Amino acid sequence: MSKRDYYEILGVSKNASKDDIKKAYKKLALQFHPDRNQGNKESEEKFKEVGEAYSVLSDDNKRAKYDRFGHEGLRGGGQGGGGFDFGGGSFDFGDAESIFEQFFGGGFGGSSRSRRSNSNAQRRGNDLQISIKLTLEEISKETTKKIKINKYIKCTSCNGSGAKSISSVSKCSSCGGTGEIRTVQRSILGQFVNVSPCHACDGMGEVILEKCTLCGGDGRIRDEKNVNVTIPPGVSEGQYLTLSGEGNAGRRGGQPGDLIVIIQEKEHKYFNRDRENLYYDLQLSVSEAALGAEIEVPIIEGKVKLKVPSGTQPGKKLMLKEKGLPVLNGYGKGDLIIRISIWIPTKLSKRAKELFEQLESLDDTKPKSSEKGFFEKIKDRLFD
Ligand SMILES: [Zn+2]
Ligand SMILES: [Zn+2]
Known part of the structure; x- marks a missing residue:
C-alpha cells in the first residue's frame, strides 16, 4: 500500500506551524466533506486522507515519529515493522468524521454518515491492556518483544459478517435497510425529526437469517495471537504504547480495539x-x-x-x-x-x-x- 506524503496531502511545508496545518485541514475538510459531495467516492477518499494526515500532523508525538520514520513509523507493531504506535494502516472513515466533528463541533448534523459510524463505533472491539517488564539493558536500546495475547479475532469462517453465507443476509424490515429509525415530533416550535439507530438490526440495515456456525453470529472468535511490540529506547515505568487495531475484533465486522502496552521496569542489580x-x-x-x-x-x-x-x-x-x-x-x-x-x-x-x-x-x-x-x-x- 503506497501512501501519499501527509504534508503533500494538506499542501503544507515540512516545517509548517500547527496553525498552518489546522488552517489547511479546515479548508480541505470542508471542501471534501461527504455531505457536500453526496455519493462522490473520490471526495470521500480525499476526506479520509485529509483526516488521517491531520490526525498525525496535529499531534506532536505522531508528527515527530512520522518525520523520523515516515508511514512505517506510524504503523502498529503487529507486522514487526519499525512502528511504535498509532496504526496508520487502519484509519477508517469514522475516524476522519470524528476528527471533523471535534474540529467543527457536530459537523453538518443530520448526516447519515456520522450515524453509520456511530453504529460502527458501538460494535468496536474493546481495547486490551497488557504490561511488559523490561530490564535497563532492554530500555537502553530499541527492543522488540514478542507477546502472546488471547483476544477476539475476526471470525475466519464468515470473515466477520456473522452470517452463514451471503444469501443468509437480508434487508432489515424495521428500518428498510437504512439502519436508522426516524420519528417526527411536533411542538409549538415546529417539527423535529429524531433519528436513532435501528434496534432490530443494531443500526446495520440488515439482519442475519442464518448465523455463522463457527461464531454464532458474533462475527468474531477467540484466539491466541503473537504481537511484536517495538519499544523505543529510553522509556520508563508507567509509560505506554498504543498499538492501533491490535485489541479485540469488533462484533460483526466492527472496528477492532487497540492494544495498550504498559511499560514496567525491572529492578537492576547495580543501578x-x-x-x-x-x-x-x-x-x-x-x-x-x-x-x-x-x-x-x-x-x-x-x-x-x-x-x-x-x-x-x-x-x-x-x-x-x-x-x-x-x-x-x-x-x-x-x-x-x-x-x-x-x-x-x-x-x-x-x-x-x-x-x-x-x-x-x-x-x-x-x-x-x-x-x-x-x-x-x-x-x-x-x-x-
Ligand atoms: Zn463467523
Ligand atoms: Zn434495521
Missing part, C-alpha cells in the same frame, strides 16, 4: 535510575581511596575501568559521560554517576590490626578534626 541518568554506588577500601586505584565498574553494555584519583573522599561523585540511558524521543544520552563511599572493616585480623596501629602512629594519616568548619566544607558533597 538506580533517575530519568536518563544512572547511579552506581562504589565502595572503596581506605587504602584505595588514599592511594588511588583503577577499579572495574559495571556499565549497561558491560564493564569499564574507572580511575579513582588518590585522596578520593567519601561522598565524591565521579561521572562517566553518556554511559546512562538514551533520552526518549530525543537525542543524546544521560550519564552514569558513581557515588563513592569508603568501606571500613569491622573485624580485623591480627596482621591488619598491627598495620592500622602503625598507620595510626603517623601524623599524616589522621584528620585534623578539630579544624573549624571542616564539616561545612564537605557537607555539600555528602548530602546532595
Whole structure:
C-alpha cells in the first residue's frame, strides 16, 4: 500500500506551524466533506486522507515519529515493522468524521454518515491492556518483544459478517435497510425529526437469517495471537504504547480495539535510575581511596575501568559521560554517576590490626578534626 506524503496531502511545508496545518485541514475538510459531495467516492477518499494526515500532523508525538520514520513509523507493531504506535494502516472513515466533528463541533448534523459510524463505533472491539517488564539493558536500546495475547479475532469462517453465507443476509424490515429509525415530533416550535439507530438490526440495515456456525453470529472468535511490540529506547515505568487495531475484533465486522502496552521496569542489580541518568554506588577500601586505584565498574553494555584519583573522599561523585540511558524521543544520552563511599572493616585480623596501629602512629594519616568548619566544607558533597 503506497501512501501519499501527509504534508503533500494538506499542501503544507515540512516545517509548517500547527496553525498552518489546522488552517489547511479546515479548508480541505470542508471542501471534501461527504455531505457536500453526496455519493462522490473520490471526495470521500480525499476526506479520509485529509483526516488521517491531520490526525498525525496535529499531534506532536505522531508528527515527530512520522518525520523520523515516515508511514512505517506510524504503523502498529503487529507486522514487526519499525512502528511504535498509532496504526496508520487502519484509519477508517469514522475516524476522519470524528476528527471533523471535534474540529467543527457536530459537523453538518443530520448526516447519515456520522450515524453509520456511530453504529460502527458501538460494535468496536474493546481495547486490551497488557504490561511488559523490561530490564535497563532492554530500555537502553530499541527492543522488540514478542507477546502472546488471547483476544477476539475476526471470525475466519464468515470473515466477520456473522452470517452463514451471503444469501443468509437480508434487508432489515424495521428500518428498510437504512439502519436508522426516524420519528417526527411536533411542538409549538415546529417539527423535529429524531433519528436513532435501528434496534432490530443494531443500526446495520440488515439482519442475519442464518448465523455463522463457527461464531454464532458474533462475527468474531477467540484466539491466541503473537504481537511484536517495538519499544523505543529510553522509556520508563508507567509509560505506554498504543498499538492501533491490535485489541479485540469488533462484533460483526466492527472496528477492532487497540492494544495498550504498559511499560514496567525491572529492578537492576547495580543501578538506580533517575530519568536518563544512572547511579552506581562504589565502595572503596581506605587504602584505595588514599592511594588511588583503577577499579572495574559495571556499565549497561558491560564493564569499564574507572580511575579513582588518590585522596578520593567519601561522598565524591565521579561521572562517566553518556554511559546512562538514551533520552526518549530525543537525542543524546544521560550519564552514569558513581557515588563513592569508603568501606571500613569491622573485624580485623591480627596482621591488619598491627598495620592500622602503625598507620595510626603517623601524623599524616589522621584528620585534623578539630579544624573549624571542616564539616561545612564537605557537607555539600555528602548530602546532595
Ligand atoms: Zn463467523
Ligand atoms: Zn434495521
